[in-house]
Structure formats: structure tokens, C-alpha cells
Amino acid sequence: AQSVTQLDSHVSVSEGTPVLLRCNYSSSYSPSLFWYVQHPNKGLQLLLKYTSAATLVKGINGFEAEFKKSETSFHLTKPSAHMSDAAEYFCVLDMRFGAGTRLTVKP
Amino acid sequence: GAGVSQTPSNKVTEKGKYVELRCDPISGHTALYWYRQSLGQGPEFLIYFQGTGAADDSGLPNDRFFAVRPEGSVSTLKIQRTERGDSAVYLCASSLVGFNEQFFGPGTRLTVL
Structure with missing residues (x-):
């Protein structure tokens, strides 16, 4: 069965420090994996997608994610958090959304 | 070009009533998805x-x-005999082809009293 698990419901970082949002998946075939962001009272926006062309995927706003088949993970990272990154982040396997991780950025 | 649109933006109904929610996808997108999101x-x-x-x-x-999506474009989500637990934001998305980047509409907020 296909499933996606976001390991943290809430992550809090200070501005300028690295961001790590964790996502594990389970799939019986080569997955289509995505990260979406949802800012308060805004629509869902694609950050990046895994296409199997490369295991390290670069997205918008400085985010990137690494596909690790051996660990069945697709963690989202950013070297330096900005206040505007505060939002809800969703890892998506095919059409299945994870429960979301709320990112808080402290000044 | 226009994005995904959904109507109505808000719908308040009473328990037991029938509702229809409409989605207009991006022109040319073959895939269309419905989701619901609770708070x-x-x-x-x-x-x-x-x-x-x-x-x-x-x-x-x-x-x-x-x-339904009878002509491969507009879709309608139909809910019969609504229950209070159906209250949520119903989201529609479309993509050029399946399993690709989805473009989301603003959602329809359904409230069942």
C-alpha cells in the first residue's frame, strides 16, 4: 500500500538557521514525490518534485530535497530559514498528502 | 492564463441537504483531482x-x-444527504497529465449546520 509519513507535526527554527522537514514513504513501485507549501489563508503551491532524473531535487525559494531509496525518505531542507518560510509543508506521494509539518521561524 | 477556479467559494447548507461543488481546471489539463481538507x-x-x-x-x-467530469473539463462533486462531518474545505486541482505537478484552486468551504 502507498503511504507517506511526515515525522514532525511542528518544527521551530531561528531565522538564518537550517531547516529540515522529514518525510518517509512506502511504495511498491517507483514513486512520484512532491513537496507543497501552504501559507496561511493561501493556496497550495508546489515547492519541488522528484522525477527520478536526479536524487537531489532543487525547488523554489532555496529549498531542496534528497530522494533516498534505501531509507525510503524524501526530506526537505533549506540552508538558511527566512521569516517568510513560516507555513505548513506537505509531503505528497502520488496523490496522497502527509499530515503536514508546521514550520515556525523565530526572529 | 486562468488558474483553477472553484464555485461557490462558500456554501452553507443544512444537514440532509444535497450540494454540488464545481471545479473549472486549467485549460488543456487532462487530470483533475478532488480533495477535502479539515482544519x-x-x-x-x-x-x-x-x-x-x-x-x-x-x-x-x-x-x-x-x-463527474462528463466532457473532460469541468467537474462537479456531488454530496447527498450531507452530514455535519462533511464540513471542510473542498479542494480541486488539475495537472497536465496524471501524477504531475498539481495546480490547486482556492477551495470551497462547505459548512453543514
Whole structure:
């Protein structure tokens, strides 16, 4: 069965420090994996997608994610958090959304 | 070009009533998806259309929920005998082809009193 698990419901970082949002998946075939962001009272926006062309995927706003088949993970990272990154982040396997991780950025 | 649009933006109904929610996808997008999102939760997959046919309807919670896309463009999500637990934001998305980047509409907020 296909499933996606976001390991943290809430992550809090200070501005300028690295961001790590964790996502594990389970799939019986080569997955289509995505990260979406949802800012308060805004629509869902694609950050990046895994296409199997490369295991390290670069997205918008400085985010990137690494596909690790051996660990069945697709963690989202950013070297330096900005206040505007505060939002809800969703890892998506095919059409299945994870429960979301709320990112808080402290000044 | 226009994005995905959904109407109405808000719908208030009474328990037991029938409602229809409409989605206009991006022109040329063959795939269309319906989700519902409750407060504090991630979007819950309901149904995925490829063209006119429902390629995956495994997320529909029960037979009160039904969706159509008769001409492969506009889709309507139909909910019969609404229950208070159906209250949520219903999201529609479309993509050029299936399993690709989805473009989301603003959602319809359904409240069942």
C-alpha cells in the first residue's frame, strides 16, 4: 500500500538557521514525490518534485530535497530559514498528502 | 492564463441537504483531482479523473459522495444527504497529465449546520 509519513507535526527554527522537514514513504513501485507549501489563508503551491532524473531535487525559494531509496525518505531542507518560510509543508506521494509539518521561524 | 477556479467559494447548507461543488481546471489539463481538507489536517484525497473517467475513486468516503467530469473539463462533486462531518474545505486541482505537478484552486468551504 502507498503511504507517506511526515515525522514532525511542528518544527521551530531561528531565522538564518537550517531547516529540515522529514518525510518517509512506502511504495511498491517507483514513486512520484512532491513537496507543497501552504501559507496561511493561501493556496497550495508546489515547492519541488522528484522525477527520478536526479536524487537531489532543487525547488523554489532555496529549498531542496534528497530522494533516498534505501531509507525510503524524501526530506526537505533549506540552508538558511527566512521569516517568510513560516507555513505548513506537505509531503505528497502520488496523490496522497502527509499530515503536514508546521514550520515556525523565530526572529 | 486562468488558474483553477472553484464555485461557490462558500456554501452553507443544512444537514440532509444535497450540494454540488464545481471545479473549472486549467485549460488543456487532462487530470483533475478532488480533495477535502479539515482544519489542521492535510488534504485528503477523494478522486482522480484522467479525461472523463475516474481513474481512482478510492478516497470517496461513502456512496453519498459522487463526482463527474462528463466532457473532460469541468467537474462537479456531488454530496447527498450531507452530514455535519462533511464540513471542510473542498479542494480541486488539475495537472497536465496524471501524477504531475498539481495546480490547486482556492477551495470551497462547505459548512453543514
